[in-house]
Amino acid sequence: MMKNYHTYKVEDFIQDADFQDWVRGRGNREAFWRSFLQTYPDKKEAFQQAEQFIRAANVAPERLSEAEIRKETEVFIENASAYIPKRQSPAAVFQDEQSPVYTFRWVLAVAAVFALVMGFGWYFATNKPEPLITKLSDNPVSQLVETTNDTQHLLRVVLNDSSEVLLSPQSRLRYPSQFSGNARTVYLQGEGSFSVKRQRQPFRVYTGEMITQVLGTRFVVKAFDRDQKITVQVLSGKVSVYKKKPERVPDNKEVNGLILNANQAAIFEKSDGNLTKTLVANPAPIQKRSKELSFVYDEVPLPVILRELEKSYGIPIQFDEQTFAASKITAILSSESLYEKLDLLCKASSASYEITDGQIVISRKGYR
Numbered sequence: 001m002m003k004n005y006h007t008y009k010v011e012d013f014i015q016d017a018d019f020q021d022w023v024r025g026r027g028n029r030e031a032f033w034r035s036f037l038q039t040y041p042d043k044k045e046a047f048q049q050a051e052q053f054i055r056a057a058n059v060a061p062e063r064l065s066e067a068e069i070r071k072e073t074e075v076f077i078e079n080a081s082a083y084i085p086k087r088q089s090p091a092a093v094f095q096d097e098q099s100p101v102y103t104f105r106w107v108l109a110v111a112a113v114f115a116l117v118m119g120f121g122w123y124f125a126t127n128k129p130e131p132l133i134t135k136l137s138d139n140p141v142s143q144l145v146e147t148t149n150d151t152q153h154l155l156r157v158v159l160n161d162s163s164e165v166l167l168s169p170q171s172r173l174r175y176p177s178q179f180s181g182n183a184r185t186v187y188l189q190g191e192g193s194f195s196v197k198r199q200r201q202p203f204r205v206y207t208g209e210m211i212t213q214v215l216g217t218r219f220v221v222k223a224f225d226r227d228q229k230i231t232v233q234v235l236s237g238k239v240s241v242y243k244k245k246p247e248r249v250p251d252n253k254e255v256n257g258l259i260l261n262a263n264q265a266a267i268f269e270k271s272d273g274n275l276t277k278t279l280v281a282n283p284a285p286i287q288k289r290s291k292e293l294s295f296v297y298d299e300v301p302l303p304v305i306l307r308e309l310e311k312s313y314g315i316p317i318q319f320d321e322q323t324f325a326a327s328k329i330t331a332i333l334s335s336e337s338l339y340e341k342l343d344l345l346c347k348a349s350s351a352s353y354e355i356t357d358g359q360i361v362i363s364r365k366g367y368r
Contacts, residue, residue: 005040013050023054025151034156048158052177055147144174144187154193159186163203166193170224191222210268210275214239219260230268233280234260241266243275262286262314264358277358279315283338286314295333295341302327302349306362313338319362324349
């Protein structure tokens with residue numbers, strides 16, 4: 001039977017077996033659900049609430065007390081009430097509340113949610129845990145939600161502020177169910193690709209001894225316990241990366257950190273605590289219409305070409321204008337990577353380049 005997703009509410013998503021399988025990292029409709037909100041953008045709120053509810057229900061029984069079940073059920077019912085199609089005046093609502101039909105529907109809703117929660121609890125008490133694990137942290141203060149990806153595929157996690165994280169296999173993310181305070185803080189172990197919604201509160205990712213802070217951008221953090229390095233790669237926007245502060249020194253506002261722009265990366269060495277800036281492995285053009293850019297040159301001075309590359313990729317390129325002013329280049333640079341383009345340009349002008357502090361430095365051979 002064809003499903004009418006236009007009429008779907010929170011409870012419809014929760015009861016949809018295909019949707020449940022997708023949230024738990026299984027099933028064969030990954031592409032459909034990943035692109036669902038592009039087709040049905042008006043279902044975003046119901047979609048995300050149902051997703052969070054199913055994740056929260058995927059809890060080992062000994063981690064979820066009866067009080068917690070009641071609390072989560074009450075929160076869910078309260079949130080679900082926001083999806084009444086038409087809001088009426090307080091007087092009209094009061095009259096409807098007195099009617100047997102309204103009371104009957106309300107009782108059915110409570111019974112359905114309670115049965116659903118208890119059903120999830122019974123299922124996980126009698127079956128082995130799924131590869132995807134989402135549970136409440138043992139931290140009694142923050143009550144963080146913990147999502148672990150034990151599958152072999154990327155796992156999409158939508159946070160309360162609509163920021164998204166693609167969690168890599170064998171990775172774990174801890175985050176509050178509701179962001180509050182002066183910052184949005186999450187804790188990552190493993191690898192995650194972040195698309196952060198811009199807000200006034202900064203978004204912070206804690207990974208061991210390193211902190212990544214942004215307002216809104218796209219970046220990738222890799223921080224597996226087995227690795228000797230923690231890396232941050234910026235895909236767009238700007239981030240700051242710094243080490244955790246030791247004991248605060250009065251009036252000392254200095255932070256040992258770096259500012260990263262698009263196509264730049266930071267590497268934190270666990271062994272000595274050294275934090276350095278470099279470039280990502282394969283820089284991508286950052287201009288919106290980058291696909292239409294054509295690097296076709298006929299006797300063009302090398303400095304002009306380098307400035308175009310600098311603007312296109314957003315990466316600072318340092319060189320001596322006078323040294324290369326007489327170097328004229330005739331070339332068509334299209335599908336090559338940035339590094340391949342630089343190799344060709346340097347070969348044609350008897351130069352070489354190196355990456356220093358997240359920048360490209362070009363010099364004439366023999367003049368370093």
